Every structure is written in structure tokens, then in C-alpha cells.
Amino acid sequence: MRKLKRTVKKAVLTIVAMIFAVSFLLPTILTMANSFMSEVEINTNYGVIFNQYREREYGERNTDYVPEAVNLKLIPDMVTGEQYSTVLLKSPEYLLKFWNSVILVVPIVLFQILIALGAAYSFTRFRGRLREMIFFLYVALMLMPFQVTLVPNYLVSDWLHILDTRWAILLPGFFAPFSVYLLTKFMRRIPVSLIEAAKLDGANEWQIFTRVCIPLCKGAIASVAILVFIDYWNMVEQPIILLSDADMHPLSVFLSKINSGEVGLAFAVATIYMVPTILIFLYGEEYLVDGISYTGGVKG
């Protein structure tokens, strides 16, 4: 009897978990699947939704036959790479926007971590009162929403005459306090005895930093890199305020603007934009999970 009850409980829990899992995965899968539909099929399935936007924005009426009801489809009637060939071969503007994202995000990830490693090392090696206060300042800054930090960023960019250039996004990104916080949290877990031992062996600070601390932090660096990358790959607020030139906007902003005209194409571009983060996820899920756990400070 008791065993039966346990089996039933397990089954119910499994089903609940499955429902959750499917509903979390479905939007992503749908986007990917729909990117393999032809423009005609997209129009048949979703025309009723997107034609109204098209009418409003371009004043042009879609004359193709469109069914009254929306038709959500997981598997296309006919799988075609038509959208992808258009995006990749015929219209370079999407690739250009993709490149815009890359040249904003990759330098930010690299330099933010390089700069943060030094800061984290300093916060780890010496913990005087002043340094604890500075660390607290970093944490406070990290907690502030964009609505607060963008105003100072804008002012500085204006002073330095880098407004409307990529530097307006890059430079504040280099110094964002998030990685400092996370790497410090991790470095402080390195046993002091290791560092002391290195010192006894005659290592100087630079050697301790590069030969002891950084190798021990490899995993943490990967975690932080993933978290920072996702965050900036998703950026919307900074470009629309700091870059008035839409040509420099990353794909994360630009994507919403191609929606109304060419929906099928937009699905393909959306999928292409997911590829880097999904690859990172597939290969680095463990690092990501570790990184998240460190932010909570409960992993040990």
C-alpha cells in the first residue's frame, strides 16, 4: 500500500516536472522550428497576427489569402532553408547587425574579466577597512538598475565625446562591478595556506596572481564569462540611449524592428541570434550552474 502511494506520488511529481519542462522549452523550440518555414507558410499560419502590424506601419495590404484563425505549428509542412539563405547570402544587413553585437559583447567580456581579476585579487589578498568599504561600493553599484546607472554613464560619455560611438557602451562595460563581485567571492575561497606557501617559495605578488590565483579560478572565470556574455548579448537599454545611430545597434535591438515586414526572415534571424548562447549553454552548462550558485554564495 505504502509502496503504491509512493509510486503514485512519484508519477505525479514527474508529470508536474514534465509539464514545467515542456512549457519552458516550447517557445524556444517553436521559434527554431518556425524558422524553417517558407514565407508563404508563415503567412498562412500567422498572417492574421502580423498583417495588422504591416498594414499599420507600411500602409500596404497583404493581398494573399490569410485564414481567419492563427495556426500554431511545431513542424513545418515543408522544411526549407529559404529564410537562412536569404539572411546569410542575400541581405548582409542582418549579418552586419550580428557583427555589431559581436564587437560590442566580446571585448566587454574579455576586458571586464581581465580588469575584474586584478580587483578581485586585491580584494582577496588584503582586507583592510578601506578595501571592505570599496567592495561594498561595488556591491551597491551592482544592485543599481539601469535607470540609475545610465544617467551617470551618459554624462561621462558626453564629457569624453564618445557619445554615439561604441566606446560609450564598451567603456562602462569594461568596468561593470558584477565580475569583480563574483570573482572576489570565488577567490576568497582559495585557502590562504596555498598563497602563503607560494610566498615562502619566493613567489612575488605577480607570480602568486598569475601562477596560483588565476589557474585556480579557471572554472570561475568560465562561469563569469558566460554570465556576462548572456547579459550583454541581451542588451537593449544601453544602445537605445547611448547610440542614436541605428546602424550601430546590435541585433538584440534591431530584431524587434524587422518583425512586421518579413516575419519568416525574423524567425530565422532570431534563431541565428540564439546560436552563440545556446552553444555556450550546451558546452558550459556546468560552469553556468556553478557561476549562478556562487552568486548566491552558498556553494562551498
Added chain:
Amino acid sequence: MSKKKKMPKAQPAEETVSIRKPESEGAPVSVQKEKNEGSGAPVESNGSCAEPKGVPVEPADLVYKKPKRSKKDRKNSILYLLPSLLGVLLFFVVPFFVVIYYAVIDNPIHAEFVFLDNFSRILQNSSFQQAAKNTGTFSLAAVPLAVVLSLGMAILLEQNIPMRSQFRTFVLSPMMVPVASIVLIWRVLFDYHGVVNLWMSHFDWAPIDWFKSSYSQIVIVILFLWKNLGYNMILFMAALNAIPKDELEVARLESASPLQIFWYIKLRYLSSTILFVAILSLINSFKVFREVYLLTGDYPYDTLYMLQHFMNNTFRSLDYQKLSSGAILMALVMVVVIGCLFLAEDRFGKDVEG
């Protein structure tokens, strides 16, 4: 009343608990009062408790010893901090003081000191009020839901069910998907002619214009939860993992119900994580502008007009006074709310202990 009488065999178990973690006495003892039968369990608990286990040591804080520091090393190590500190000062701290300055002057040219005038003006601004109200409502709805649901899911995944790691992957996957990529499908789902309304029509429910009605916040809350639950769940899973197993074991052997174990033991260990998840969700709830902007553009329906929309429009007109006082108000609200959360955790943590 044999029920309330303490069983002699169970005595050692209680003692070992108090040895391990003195403050934790409350939980297992109160559990013990409701115990009805030994049925061999106490004997087992005797056995398992016989092996000595040390008090769990916080690695970072207790083991840390002040290293011998020389003046030279100290100076040296400042160098490592310098690039970061200079950048932070230049891009965040110094301009923030300028922001404060701008907030209390009349206009940048005359620079007449007006103290709180800008603040009262912005507080009376109707679009600021609207934006603040919407953002506040959203955070009030989204943050508690995010905390409770993600905790629930972490507990669900803690159970012995098949394919746990796959479930974790699935729930975490939305975090990796850029918002911009998912906006299309969200429109397909929640448009007036969209899928959700189609389903609802099967039940003879009237269709809802999700993006242009008072229901619009619901769509955004769902999108927010979809994106953020995975992250929070990982945090809770890590915290649940960190709860000492032996303490749970003892409680279980003393036949505490799962609910009691959750309430008296787990929640106590989780309280700091709950605080952290709440703060994190709060910060993320301020970022929900992204989703709203990508779904509905610069001028959304009234209930979706967020504080960031207000800031964007103010940036366009470059009204420094408005921008600065707005930013300062928001910073203050963040400080107050986070302070309150810390206080609540302090209270709550003690509550559970006592």
C-alpha cells in the same frame, strides 16, 4: 500521556544534534514532542549518530587568517585594484555626484540652488507617477511569484524523480535565449488573434487584448517568470544541497513530517538565499523594460509604461534635472527596499530559530 514522554532511547540523538549545532536545538526537540512510536528507529539513530562529525565550518570566514603583510605588498596590491577602481570612479561614482548636483540646481547654465524643487516636480509629473506605479505593481507581483515558484521547483527537482538533470536544463534554457529572439513567438501567443485567445475561445471565454488592456502586465509577468525562474531555481537547489544532511536525517528518524522538516529546518537554512533571490528578482524586475520595449516599442499601452520608458523619453528631451532627480529617487527606493528585505530576513531568520 505517553505521547509527550520523552523516549529514553531517543535521548542521545537529541544530544548529538545539540553538539553539532547549538542553535539548532529548537527544531528537532519540537519535532520530538509529537513523536508517537519508536518502532526501532531510535536504535538506528543511535547507530548513525555515534560517529562523530564536526560542526560545519564556514571555509571562507573561519579558516581565514590575516596573512603577514608588509607595507610593500600592500602598496603593490593596490595596483591590481587600480584599473578597476579608476574606471568605476570615472564612469559611475564621480558622475553620480554630478547627478546629485544636477538634481538640486535650477538649470545647468544659471546653476541656481533649488534644493528639492526638482524632486517635487518629478513626483507630480503624471507620466512619472504612471511609470512608477506600473513598475511597482509589476515588481510586487513578479518578485514574490519568482521566489515562491522557483523554490517550489527546486524542491520538486530535489525529489527522487527520473531525468532530473534534463529538467534542470530545460528550466534553465530560457535564460540563454535572448529576449529579442523570443518576442515573435510571444506575439503569436498573446496577440488578440493569437493562440491563447484561440484556446480560450474553445472554452467560450471572451478573447482578451493581452497587450492593450489591464491584463497586459500578466503577459509580462509570465515572460519574466519564464526567463528568470531557472536562475533562481539553481540558487535554491544549491542552497538546499548545502543543508547538512545529518540534521535532516535526524529529523526524519524522529518522524517529523516533511512539512515540519521544511518549515523548521530547511527554511531556516534557506532564509539568506530567499533574501538573495528576492533582491535579484527585484533588480531583474526593473530590467523588464527590455521585454516590454521589444514587444510593444517606445509607447506601449498605459499599464506597460515602465520607468525606463520614462527615462528614455527624458533622455530624448535631455532634461538633466528630470533625469538626475529621477535616477536619485530610484536609487533611494532601491536602497530602502533592499534594506527592508535585509531587516525582514533578520527577523524571519530569528523567528525560525526560536
